[in-house]
Amino acid sequence: MDKDTEQSYLGKGWSFPPVFDRHRREVNMVMDEKDIEQSLNILLSTRPGERVMQPSFGCNLDIMLFEPITTSLITFVKDLIKKSILFYEARIDANKIEINVENIESGLILIEIDYTIRSTNSRFNFVYPFYTEEGVNQGIILRNSGFDR
Template sequence: MKINTDFLGIGWSFPPEFNETEGKLSMTTDVEDINNSLIILLSTRPGERVMFPDYGCDLQEMLFKPLDLTLITQMKGIVERAILYHEPRINILSIEIDTQEELEGEVLIEIDYEVRNTNTRSNIVFPFYKGEATEI
């Protein structure tokens, strides 16, 4: 028996791309749409969207602070609040911050979640980079 997931919505693929054979914008559905929505949410700074000034996750504020337990706890709280207010289709099961690649300027944010209406579990790993845009 296939579960009807139309209520999860449909959205543009991220980054936006076109299907050349059909001449249409590529769309995503179900969990893929939720994952794209989470990536957009975590990548957007509050105030960046004119019509939705509260939308986003202010991780950039943490960029050059020393990575200690306090900062990790703050990051988890910021991510949790952003998802709570802006992604109503999921329940957060856990948020983990992986700092193993800290010296290379990368922190991984792993979000385990459950889709509310289907009880389907999924996760996403969002790479947050501290480094400058150089090729050194």
């Protein structure tokens, strides 16, 4: 079975952002841990109401844009993220969610999610950069924490 037709136990989906292969005339696909990573990116960057067929899908992180960063807001946002993951990313358990505001002066808030993939019991750390100002060189950081099985 070649890589294009192989089945994935964690899922298979379009790459995000979508990349189209002109020669094969199809969209590039991602599988397994990469699919979960990109699903988390989509979940955290989608506002509820943006998807017509799933109007409650997403995580409303935009509430942080004009609010002062307080302990109450951070606790609220952590709960918002945890609930979004619980409802829309059933393949993982969120172990710990941290909001890093060390670079708030430059308009950057890092959302660090330590999670375990349920079916493999592998732990990963996902860092989502949330920009309160126009972002440059945006990227996602995913690290395997080394606590597999």
